[in-house]
Every structure is written in C-alpha cells, then in structure tokens.
Amino acid sequence: MTPFRIATFLWPEPAGHPPVFPVFLPFSGCPVRCVFCAQDLQTGHAPRRVEGALAETARLLRERARQALSAPELAFYGGTFTALPAEAFAAALELARTALRQGFISGLRCSTRPDSLPPDRLAALREAGCGCVELGVQSFADAPLRESRRGYDGRTAREACAAVQAAGMRAGVQLMPGMPGSRPEHFLADVRLALELGAACLRFYPCLVLEGTELAGLWRAGRFRPWPLETVLDVLAEAFALTQRAGVPVIRMGLAPEAGLAGGVLAGPQHPALGARVQALCLLRQVERCLAGARAAGRLGAAEPVALVLPRRLQGMYRGHKGELAARWAALGIASGHVRYHDGREEIRLERLVGTAHDDAATPHEGF
Secondary structure, three states, X not given: OOOEEEEEEEOOOOOOOOOEEEEEOOOOOOOOOOOOOOHHHHHOOOOOOHHHHHHHHHHHHHHHHXXXXXXXXXXXEOOOHHHOOHHHHHHHHHHHHXXXXXXXXXXXXXXXXXXXXXXXXXXXXXXXXXEEEEEEEXXXXXXXXXXXXXOOOHHHHHHHHHHHHHOOOEEEEEEOOOOOOOOHHHXXXXXXXHHHOOOOEEEEOOOOEEOOOHHHHHHHOOOOOOOOHHHHHXXXXXXXXXXXXXXXXXXXXXXXXOOOOHHHEEEOOOOOOHHHHHHHHHHHHHHHHHHHHHHHOOOOOOOOOEEEEEEHHHOOOOOOHHHOOHHHHHHOOOOHHHEEEEOOOOEXXXXXXXXXXXHHHOOOEOOO
C-alpha cells in the first residue's frame, strides 16, 4: 500500500548546551524561608560556608582542566545568589572571572529571587560574564505567592524578568505547579506569561511536601493537599506544548533524584520519569489533535488505519512509560506495527495507509 500524507508537524530538537558545573549554596542569602522549601533535601547539600564552597569549586575546576574535560558552565544554585553578603558575592564573581579567563569554564549562570536584583549586582553579574539569571518566580499570581509567603507579588516577578534582560542577560523562569493557593489554570497562565515576558528557558518543579518544611505541618493538619500525579502530568503536557510552539526549552521537570530526597518526600506528585511521561503524553495529544482535524475535514475516515513516522531520537516515546499510552494509541488507529522511524531530527508525519494521491497535496503543515 502506498502511504499518503495526512499531517506533518515538528518536534524541535533541544539546542546543544555545554555541561553545567553546579555549585549549591542552600539557604545562603535567603531573606525568608518559604513554606515549601527544604534546600538541603532538594539539592543534596547541607548548608555550608560560601568560602568553603568556592575553594572546593576552584579545586575541582582545576582538576577538570587537568583531565582535559570540556569547559562547563559554572552555575550558582540554591539560596539567593544576588543577596549574598557583599564579600561572598564578590568572591564568587572573582572565581568565575578567573576561571573564565583561564578557560576552565565556558560561562556563568545563577539562580536568585525576583525581589533580590539590585542594579549594581545585576551589572556585576554581567561584567563577570554571566549569561543567564534563573528567577525562582514559582508563580506570577498573587494568591499563591501570598499563601506560600514568598515575600513579593506578581508585579515584582514580572519586573524582575525585564530587569535581567535590560541588564544584557537571558532570564530563566522557574515555576511551581501545585504550590499553596495554585490551581491548574494559574500554572498555565504563568507559563504563557513567562513566554510573553521573554523567558529563555523554563524549569517546572511540582510542589512536594518535604520533611522539615512548614508545608509538612500544614499537610499533616489537613490544610494542604498536593496535586495528584495525574493532574500534574496533564497540566505539564499542556505547558510543554506551549513551550514547544514558542521554541523555548524546558530544562528541568521535577526535582533531581538526590540521595536524601526520597526519604524526605512525605507527599506529592513525584516520579523518576516525570519529564519523559510528560513529553510522551504531549506527543499523543498533538497527534490526537491532528487526526481529529483530518477526520473533521473528511481527509480521513473514522476507522482508517494510520501510520506514525517519528524521528529515531523519539523511539522510546511512542508507548509511554511502561507502555501506559499503548491503548490510547491503538484507539487512534495507530497500532505498534504502524510506527516507523526516520533519521531526520524534527519532522513527525501522519500517513494514511490507503487512499488517493490528492490527499498528500491537500495537507497543510500543522502542529507546533
């Protein structure tokens, strides 16, 4: 049988990125302790003196260079980097400048709070070679920010994105679906707004109940209920589709699996394959939309079999985690024997297994 094209869309390949050398500074510089925060569990590092962390970083970067490893991007994470005491902040930037000059690193990035961006510190970051400031926005909606006691409002978060870009750096945005006071519509509005504000990258950290946090007490008292995992998968799949259309990478979904994290999670939507499950669900939904459009337009009969042609790099995405999406694919008329792969990097095709030649010419480019 000769296949005829029903629809074509693109699944953008993530841009290449140098390795990241993270330096975690849990709680350092933080003006408040948010209700959900347990940075020691989240980062796998106990609170430590900045001076000691910088000395260890310098030693490890020298060792990497001796081993002729590729120069990583130095990243200061955890705490509130731009609110460090003046001496510690200056020492961190001097380390970055020296390492950049010596070729030990390829660049610098950091994470911080939206309400801790004094102009002099932004200027110092840029002068030291910082290319991206990731903002722990969590939400642009006032109610969730207030209930989580973040200490700033949505306007401050929006202005922070503009300030980073005005200083000549890219703004990354970290968002937290399921934080206290948040609803799915809040989170999707947050994603749309982050994209409108020019976010260069996004991270999605679903809210977990971690031991040692105020949120743990609220959960035990029945005053906080985390989002179910299925809700998070659903809303993240929609969010991922928005970022795909905008061409903005999501560089993390869910907390990294640190050694001490598992025992500290009391409740919440945690899964080791969260990102893969989200992307697989997003792909399925995109195909569902394309097929629904083709059937509504009369280009495809309701019971006609369909072939799915994927880039080979997406080979593990069709069935979903442990085959959880297999039945839904079959219901679309796409059996496992009708899935083929090609060596291109981005194009996804839906092809009709029987039909007439005019179908191919009648199909516009669809999707992301």
